[in-house]
Amino acid sequence: MAEKSKVYIIGAGPGSSGLISVRGLQILQRADCVLYDRLIGRELLDIAPKRAELIYVGKEHTRRPPKQADINHLIIKNAHKYKTIIRLKGGDALIFGRATEELKCLADNKIDFEIIPGITAASAAAACAGIVLTDRNTASSVTYVTGQTVEGKPVNIDFKSLVKLSGTIVFYMAVGNMKQICQRLIKSGLAANTNAVVVANASLANQKIVKSTVADIAKKCERENIESPAVMIIGKKCFSWLQSQPLFGKRILMTRDSPGNAELACKLAARGACAISYPTFKLLNLTGTKKFKRIIGKIKNFDWVFFTSPTGVRLFFKAAEKLNKDARIFAGAKIACIGSETANALEDFGIKADFVPKVFTSDQLAKSFIKKYKPAGRKILLLRSALADSALAEKLKSAKAKIKQVSIYTAKKIENNPKEITENDIDWIVFASSFAVDCFFKDFKPKDISKKVKIASIGPAATDTIKKFGIKPTVESKEHTFDGLIEAMEKVINKKIKFS
Numbered sequence: 001m002a003e004k005s006k007v008y009i010i011g012a013g014p015g016s017s018g019l020i021s022v023r024g025l026q027i028l029q030r031a032d033c034v035l036y037d038r039l040i041g042r043e044l045l046d047i048a049p050k051r052a053e054l055i056y057v058g059k060e061h062t063r064r065p066p067k068q069a070d071i072n073h074l075i076i077k078n079a080h081k082y083k084t085i086i087r088l089k090g091g092d093a094l095i096f097g098r099a100t101e102e103l104k105c106l107a108d109n110k111i112d113f114e115i116i117p118g119i120t121a122a123s124a125a126a127a128c129a130g131i132v133l134t135d136r137n138t139a140s141s142v143t144y145v146t147g148q149t150v151e152g153k154p155v156n157i158d159f160k161s162l163v164k165l166s167g168t169i170v171f172y173m174a175v176g177n178m179k180q181i182c183q184r185l186i187k188s189g190l191a192a193n194t195n196a197v198v199v200a201n202a203s204l205a206n207q208k209i210v211k212s213t214v215a216d217i218a219k220k221c222e223r224e225n226i227e228s229p230a231v232m233i234i235g236k237k238c239f240s241w242l243q244s245q246p247l248f249g250k251r252i253l254m255t256r257d258s259p260g261n262a263e264l265a266c267k268l269a270a271r272g273a274c275a276i277s278y279p280t281f282k283l284l285n286l287t288g289t290k291k292f293k294r295i296i297g298k299i300k301n302f303d304w305v306f307f308t309s310p311t312g313v314r315l316f317f318k319a320a321e322k323l324n325k326d327a328r329i330f331a332g333a334k335i336a337c338i339g340s341e342t343a344n345a346l347e348d349f350g351i352k353a354d355f356v357p358k359v360f361t362s363d364q365l366a367k368s369f370i371k372k373y374k375p376a377g378r379k380i381l382l383l384r385s386a387l388a389d390s391a392l393a394e395k396l397k398s399a400k401a402k403i404k405q406v407s408i409y410t411a412k413k414i415e416n417n418p419k420e421i422t423e424n425d426i427d428w429i430v431f432a433s434s435f436a437v438d439c440f441f442k443d444f445k446p447k448d449i450s451k452k453v454k455i456a457s458i459g460p461a462a463t464d465t466i467k468k469f470g471i472k473p474t475v476e477s478k479e480h481t482f483d484g485l486i487e488a489m490e491k492v493i494n495k496k497i498k499f500s
Contacts, residue, residue, distance in 0.1 A: 011090075021116060309342055310342050330351070
């Protein structure tokens with residue numbers, strides 16, 4: 001056995017990497033080996049050190065899953081090989097996490113272990129849907145029930161006793177047996193019009209919330225193509241407090257790349273919206289080029305470094321890490337960011353931007369920077385997209401600054417299978433860049449979009465491109481960020497304002 005080896009049973013939370021506990025994150029950052037389940041996202045696995053061995057032990061019902069005895073064997077085997085071994089489970093490991101056999105195995109083999117709790121799916125789903133699980137007046141109890149066995153078969157549930165509790169009931173793993181479960185509940189005395197809410201992929205970008213009654217929830221979930229992982233929450237006063245949000249229930253089509261859509265979707269889901277990802281392009285990382293590798297060692301020679309997107313910041317620091325470099329490469333160079341989202345991404349790496357304009361556009365970045373710093377003779381490095389226009393560089397050059405531009409990423413349209421967009425399917429289409437607009441309208445003709453579908457633009461550049469296709473945006477955000485875009489959409493709904 002490795003010297004002082006220890007196995008950590010960690011509940012990773014419902015899916016979003018931001019919902020793992022601080023203790024779980026700390027241990028994951030020094031793992032030597034990680035055995036992980038099906039619902040563990042890539043973002044969490046990327047937190048583990050590069051040296052760590054990652055072993056997938058997920059249990060899908062669609063193909064031959066590993067037997068629990070095999071997983072136990074892997075845990076013991078790696079406990080003899082490594083010092084810090086992590087068994088990473090979705091949700092909370094001790095709530096339908098099948099931890100009993102693994103803990104018994106560790107105890108029988110006298111292997112040291114620690115259990116680190118996680119946010120369970122019920123709590124996450126309720127929070128994401130704005131549902132209160134307990135209430136001192138209407139629901140003094142909450143009961144967690146699994147809807148199927150390890151083998152995917154229905155479980156033997158005492159439905160009559162369950163109904164008599166008169167509290168909130170949360171069913172895990174109930175998608176496949178939802179119709180039978182609801183029928184049994186009604187047959188056992190639960191009122192057919194009792195509220196029921198199903199939350200699929202809680203906390204993730206593809207989260208879906210379906211509201212109905214116990215009598216109709218199964219049919220509605222079938223129409224909405226709800227798949228596991230999902231939980232069903234049932235109770236007399238079970239309703240979403242997000243219903244008061246302007247975007248609640250609105251179906252919003254997002255047109256960025258997949259990671260960008262995921263980021264926006266998380267913000268929309270928090271407002272009860274149904275975010276639909278329609279990625280129109282993919283980003284291509286250019287930090288592996290010789291030009292980039294040469295410039296990264298010369299950054300300290302510049303007076304200023306400009307970042308114009310969160311994507312650029314993240315790709316830069318990921319590339320710097322691969323080259324065994326950190327924030328010290330900036331030395332005395334100052335950093336300017338185009339807006340708050342880019343500055344926030346920079347802060348994630350422990351650096352505060354020296355300059356952020358009040359209006360988040362390239363034009364305002366140049367104008368306000370020139371006005372404040374008088375950059376004549378200053379050496380400025382622009383780290384940005386290969387698709388960015390030359391306006392920023394030209395304005396800085398006109399102020400006699402010495403400009404060097406290096407592209408750290410570009411974008412390429414991806415092939416899609418477009419479907420008809422009608423008011424019945426989509427309430428909003430959001431555009432966060434001019435490139436997304438161009439890519440979208442290569443798949444769709446303007447006449448394909450119902451006039452009842454509202455269009456949201458993140459800023460002037462995207463708006464100008466939308467207008468080229470003969471469409472007038474419903475709204476343009478004043479603050480050119482995802483938060484600003486959402487705020488602008490909400491104002492349209494609340495005040496019925498129009499963008500001109």
